[in-house]
Amino acid sequence: MPRPETADRAGLDLEMRGIVKRFPGVVANDHVDFDVHEGEIHTLLGENGAGKSTLMKVLYGLYHPDEGEILINGHPTTIDSPRDAINLGIGMIHQHFMLVPTLTVAENVTLGLRSPRGPLLDLDSVSERIEELSATYGLQVDPGAYVWQLSVGEQQRVEILKALYRNATLLALDEPTAVLTPQEVNELFATMRSMTAEGHALIFISHKLHEVLEISDRITVLRSGRNVGTIRAEEASRERLARMMVGREVILEPEKPPVEVDGVRLMVKGVRALSNRGTEGLRGVDLDVRGGEILAVAGVSGNGQRELAEIIAGLRPTTAGTVAIDGVDVTHADPGRRRDLGLSYIPEERMRDGAVRDFSVAENLMLHQFDKPPYARHGFLDFAEIRAHCDLLIRQFDVKTPNPEAPAKTLSGGNIQKMILARELSTNPKVLVAAQPTRGVDIGATEYIHRRLLDQREAGTATLLISEDLDEILALADRIAVIYEGEIMGVVDRADANIEQIGLMMAGIREEAGSTPPAA
Amino acid sequence: MRRWAGAVFPVAAVVAALLVGGVTLALLGADPLEGFRAMIEGAFGSGRALADTTSKAVPLLLVGVGITIAFRANVINIGGEGQIILGALFATIFALAVPDLPAGLMIPALLIAGFVGGAIWGAIPGALKAYFNVNEILSTIMLNIVAVQLMNYLLRGPLIDPAEIEAGTRIPQTMRLAPSGDLPVLLEGTRLNLGAVIAVLFAIAAYVFLWRTTAGFRIRAVGLNPHASRYAGIKVKRSIVAALTLSGALCGLAGVILVFGSESHRFVTDGSSTGFTGNAGFNGIVAALFGGLHPIGTIPASFLFGALLVGANKLQRVVQVPAALVVALNGLVVVFVVSSAIWKRRLEQRYLLEDSAKELVDQPAEVDDG
Numbered sequence: 001m002p003r004p005e006t007a008d009r010a011g012l013d014l015e016m017r018g019i020v021k022r023f024p025g026v027v028a029n030d031h032v033d034f035d036v037h038e039g040e041i042h043t044l045l046g047e048n049g050a051g052k053s054t055l056m057k058v059l060y061g062l063y064h065p066d067e068g069e070i071l072i073n074g075h076p077t078t079i080d081s082p083r084d085a086i087n088l089g090i091g092m093i094h095q096h097f098m099l100v101p102t103l104t105v106a107e108n109v110t111l112g113l114r115s116p117r118g119p120l121l122d123l124d125s126v127s128e129r130i131e132e133l134s135a136t137y138g139l140q141v142d143p144g145a146y147v148w149q150l151s152v153g154e155q156q157r158v159e160i161l162k163a164l165y166r167n168a169t170l171l172a173l174d175e176p177t178a179v180l181t182p183q184e185v186n187e188l189f190a191t192m193r194s195m196t197a198e199g200h201a202l203i204f205i206s207h208k209l210h211e212v213l214e215i216s217d218r219i220t221v222l223r224s225g226r227n228v229g230t231i232r233a234e235e236a237s238r239e240r241l242a243r244m245m246v247g248r249e250v251i252l253e254p255e256k257p258p259v260e261v262d263g264v265r266l267m268v269k270g271v272r273a274l275s276n277r278g279t280e281g282l283r284g285v286d287l288d289v290r291g292g293e294i295l296a297v298a299g300v301s302g303n304g305q306r307e308l309a310e311i312i313a314g315l316r317p318t319t320a321g322t323v324a325i326d327g328v329d330v331t332h333a334d335p336g337r338r339r340d341l342g343l344s345y346i347p348e349e350r351m352r353d354g355a356v357r358d359f360s361v362a363e364n365l366m367l368h369q370f371d372k373p374p375y376a377r378h379g380f381l382d383f384a385e386i387r388a389h390c391d392l393l394i395r396q397f398d399v400k401t402p403n404p405e406a407p408a409k410t411l412s413g414g415n416i417q418k419m420i421l422a423r424e425l426s427t428n429p430k431v432l433v434a435a436q437p438t439r440g441v442d443i444g445a446t447e448y449i450h451r452r453l454l455d456q457r458e459a460g461t462a463t464l465l466i467s468e469d470l471d472e473i474l475a476l477a478d479r480i481a482v483i484y485e486g487e488i489m490g491v492v493d494r495a496d497a498n499i500e501q502i503g504l505m506m507a508g509i510r511e512e513a514g515s516t517p518p519a520a
Numbered sequence: 521m522r523r524w525a526g527a528v529f530p531v532a533a534v535v536a537a538l539l540v541g542g543v544t545l546a547l548l549g550a551d552p553l554e555g556f557r558a559m560i561e562g563a564f565g566s567g568r569a570l571a572d573t574t575s576k577a578v579p580l581l582l583v584g585v586g587i588t589i590a591f592r593a594n595v596i597n598i599g600g601e602g603q604i605i606l607g608a609l610f611a612t613i614f615a616l617a618v619p620d621l622p623a624g625l626m627i628p629a630l631l632i633a634g635f636v637g638g639a640i641w642g643a644i645p646g647a648l649k650a651y652f653n654v655n656e657i658l659s660t661i662m663l664n665i666v667a668v669q670l671m672n673y674l675l676r677g678p679l680i681d682p683a684e685i686e687a688g689t690r691i692p693q694t695m696r697l698a699p700s701g702d703l704p705v706l707l708e709g710t711r712l713n714l715g716a717v718i719a720v721l722f723a724i725a726a727y728v729f730l731w732r733t734t735a736g737f738r739i740r741a742v743g744l745n746p747h748a749s750r751y752a753g754i755k756v757k758r759s760i761v762a763a764l765t766l767s768g769a770l771c772g773l774a775g776v777i778l779v780f781g782s783e784s785h786r787f788v789t790d791g792s793s794t795g796f797t798g799n800a801g802f803n804g805i806v807a808a809l810f811g812g813l814h815p816i817g818t819i820p821a822s823f824l825f826g827a828l829l830v831g832a833n834k835l836q837r838v839v840q841v842p843a844a845l846v847v848a849l850n851g852l853v854v855v856f857v858v859s860s861a862i863w864k865r866r867l868e869q870r871y872l873l874e875d876s877a878k879e880l881v882d883q884p885a886e887v888d889d890g
Contacts (some may be wrong), residue, residue, distance in 0.1 A: 148776045339753045376734045
């Protein structure tokens with residue numbers, strides 16, 4: 001085969017010196033120095049908007065720096081387009097995959113490349129090469145499989161294979177773990193280690209501090225477009241990194257005072273529901289949440305969490321069982337009725353279900369009560385009342401927006417989540433369903449959201465927290481239910497919970513069975 | 521530039537369309553400059569020309585505002601033609617049934633009748649879309665055909681002017697309708713009538729409705745994100761039906777004005793599908809797009825489009841080009857306006873990127889201070 005073997009190629013040293021990138025009115029990168037060498041994993045850490053994406057876009061030729069230079073193997077280089085970057089051996093794994101679902105893995109990998117056999121496709125040689133790369137880096141995936149058939153973790157492997165197939169020797173991975181299960185994260189890290197062993201240089205971007213500490217050789221922290229410092233992973237700790245990112249002390253584990261538990265506010269009994277694919281997504285779920293407690297639902301993504309949240313919110317019909325809010329049967333009630341009974345919901349798909357992108361922050365904040373007095377009278381909106389209410393919420397919930405009239409789509413992910421939180425908590429709900437409330441949200445906002453959820457617990461709200469982040473569950477929950485294939489495997493008190501037992505239940509082994517440990 | 525981008529793009533689109541039209545004129549052996557001079561004169565050259573342009577713009581404005589309301593709910597109403605016809609039929613039948621009302625009651629009653637007729641013709645596809653997931657583009661187009669056939673049947677049969685039967689000419693038209701229903705002429709000796717005022721008032725009302733009322737808020741929220749709206753407790757299906765109903769109602773008003781603001785004061789058609797409407801149901805869509813899908817923006821947009829239609833007639837007479845060229849010219853404007861919308865969106869996206877980049881970097885700086 002005419003292609004050069006990636007593994008045999010010399011590694012690639014990258015040095016970015018004094019990079020400045022200005023946008024009208026702001027400096028996104030302010031004299032940033034960053035370098036990464038062959039065989040090394042260098043993490044780029046920072047809050048949303050710290051300038052990580054800008055720096056990566058400069059590296060990938062999507063932005064042209066206003067000042068500074070890029071040195072590849074010691075030679076000053078200009079990168080004008082992603083094509084230049086690819087030719088230099090730079091690969092980028094984006095957070096949102098750029099794959100065509102209706103094509104096979106091999107077709108996706110070769111998409112946009114010249115075929116070695118002129119106008120004819122040569123998928124056999126492509127598949128062969130994919131298999132070689134798979135074997136070298138532990139990236140198991142069937143070249144003939146269609147992308148739509150693959151799990152999220154497998155799709156990510158295809159993205160990495162695409163980059164390796166294009167002979168990338170320097171790979172930037174933009175929040176690659178955000179979409180993965182703990183097991184998949186471990187597999188990804190194994191792949192990353194074998195890549196550095198083969199001489200690749202890796203840039204890793206993540207918010208999750210324990211992951212950063214686990215996988216990195218060096219860590220560079222950006223804040224407000226400036227390089228705050230580069231330290232070796234051995235010198236780092238979660239607290240130190242969080243402090244560097246935010247610029248102040250951060251409380252990673254919030255305080256949780258004991259709260260008197262009240263009566264059952266949310267009851268789910270024998271509920272069955274279909275998933276989007278038409279299979280049974282919930283298979284007889286029973287849950288009770290009491291006022292003043294946080295019941296967390298743990299589980300690997302796709303085991304019925306979304307269906308559970310949606311049947312409570314009234315967005316998905318049940319096929320059996322009942323849902324009751326504050327003692328009232330709402331199994332067949334519409335979402336508006338459930339809200340009137342005191343339900344609030346922080347949806348998992350916040351841009352789809354939680355916010356109207358093209359509406360202003362104020363309109364989004366009013367979405368659930370714009371037609372209720374005092375905000376509306378005789379069918380007309382009362383802008384003075386709305387404005388006063390929104391100003392208060394924006395202040396109370398620390399939503400960073402230039403003004404209440406700014407479109408929601410101009411806000412960062414963390415601020416959109418704060419905006420949704422402000423709306424959902426402003427009614428002081430009796431029942432709160434929080435689905436993945438901090439997914440993809442930066443540390444500062446996560447800390448804030450956790451504090452707010454705990455405040456709400458003290459205020460007597462019954463909270464159902466659905467999360468795939470075990471750290472979050474352990475930090476917030478009073479009781480933990482584990483969901484697996486649409487069934488609750490068991491509910492344990494936080495005080496008695498041990499991670500091993502929860503992990504077993506997440507893999508489908510029931511609480512009772514958990515007492516006899518399976519052979520390792 | 522940024523603030524004016526919304527206005528620059530449609531105007532540039534018209535200029536581009538006229539340039540292509542000019543080339544076509546030259547290829548046909550006519551002098552493009554002379555042609556354009558004729559157009560401008562025909563549309564704006566005299567008080568009468570301006571009045572003609574305005575009259576032509578009135579149905580476009582009402583339809584355009586109606587289309588805007590539907591579009592804001594993310595429903596595409598191609599049924600303006602049918603809704604105009606139904607509005608006209610309801611008002612005409614009312615005027616034939618109760619001819620003795622005084623003008624002060626007659627005109628409001630006619631407007632209400634037309635409003636209801638159009639509303640019904642909008643509510644049908646609205647309900648089909650909301651409750652049975654029937655594509656509204658298909659159902660509204662189909663209902664146009666039904667409306668045309670209904671109109672042709674009624675104007676040739678039950679509603680036909682008895683004089684036509686006597687004379688044996690059988691032109692599909694009603695008798696001269698009750699004079700109390702005549703829309704008062706605003707400018708003596710021209711066709712400019714009360715319809716222009718009504719149309720502008722409804723455009724303003726639509727603006728107030730969309731941005732100041734709870735029902736308008738619902739429609740905009742549903743149009744931009746039905747998922748989030750539903751989850752926030754808004755009844756999405758009801759809002760979709762409401763938007764298409766109102767959209768049809770405004771088109772129905774256009775039908776009333778086409779009949780009772782006409783010089784013949786009859787409901788007349790020629791047997792072809794656009795014989796009565798003069799294509800206003802489709803041209804109104806272009807006016808709405810041209811006006812940035814904003815009720816107020818649709819006012820100048822309809823006027824400009826009205827000018828184009830009136831001017832093109834003059835052009836045809838002066839430079840002696842085939843009538844088809846005028847139709848082609850209109851088509852060109854549509855193509856350019858629609859494609860300019862794409863450019864506009866791209867520009868807006870670029871601004872948005874810049875804004876969010878700015879906002880993103882601004883943010884941690886504030887955290888720093890804290």
